[in-house]
Amino acid sequence: MPTPATPQPGAPVDPYRAYHFKLLINGITNGHFTEVSGLEMTIGRLSYREAGNDRVRSVPGQVDYAPVTLHFGLTPSRELWDWVHGAATGAVSRRNVSVVLLDAAGTAEVLRWNLINAWPMRWRGAHLHTLSQEIAIVALTLAYEGLELEDGSAAASTTA
Template sequence: MADDGNKEGSTWPMPKFRFEVDFGTELKGVAFQEVFGMDVETQIIEYRASNSPLFSTEKMPGISKYGNITMKRGIFVNDNTFWNWHAEIKMNTIKRRTILIKLLDEGGKVTMQWSLSNAWPTKITSNDLKSDGNEVAIDTIEIAHEQLTITNVK
């Protein structure tokens, strides 16, 4: 369906291939090959009141649990930023950051944004090296965080 001038919103779903990540410091607009793991799960509390006539439990929402975010990007010459950030972890002290994952439209404008609060690197992995390979070298960083907030930008 073509654009019918509808100001309410687009009739097409957003493509997922145009995005950028903002680490709020020297790393703004970092290009990643892949970002995944943006999920939330609410634990279930089962409770049965003592005066309940039903012989079953009620299910109530409990604490929310956020999964770790995994990001993959190419390795660049003289860029050890993520490794240096991970090296700062010392006995429960780490510089936590707010990380913004931005979904962009065809014009490069932000349409949707995921904000990770109090984020820090929990794991970094480099890919294997092979003398007969021709792939790009990839770093994978896993980010732990305490809250995921979604914002729709208009």
């Protein structure tokens, strides 16, 4: 018998909010990020035709993970810059990065995407303008080798 917290088929379920999240790099909360974009996985399709048959069949092929771009406010911290600069000078440091989605109150973890063996592939500086009153936002794009999804209860038990 399902627990009361388990959604029932056909029962309405409120979707998660996209504005409460944090980023962990090697298990440590890192910076205040304003946007994460590009969480995407594509499974290639390989087509083949069986001998003596005119039907074309397909099977799953190679998995491709799209780069993820992180936007964050520019601060005196050099940690992310040093990571990018290391990769630019040939000292690539692969790190496990987690994008953690929080509940509507911003207090409890509900989902976690783990980017396995991520490394910086692009850095874009803040748009500077003398008449602007906006926060200076920097963008960092990461390549990675694998993507895992954990629900909040599993992720909370692994970090406790």
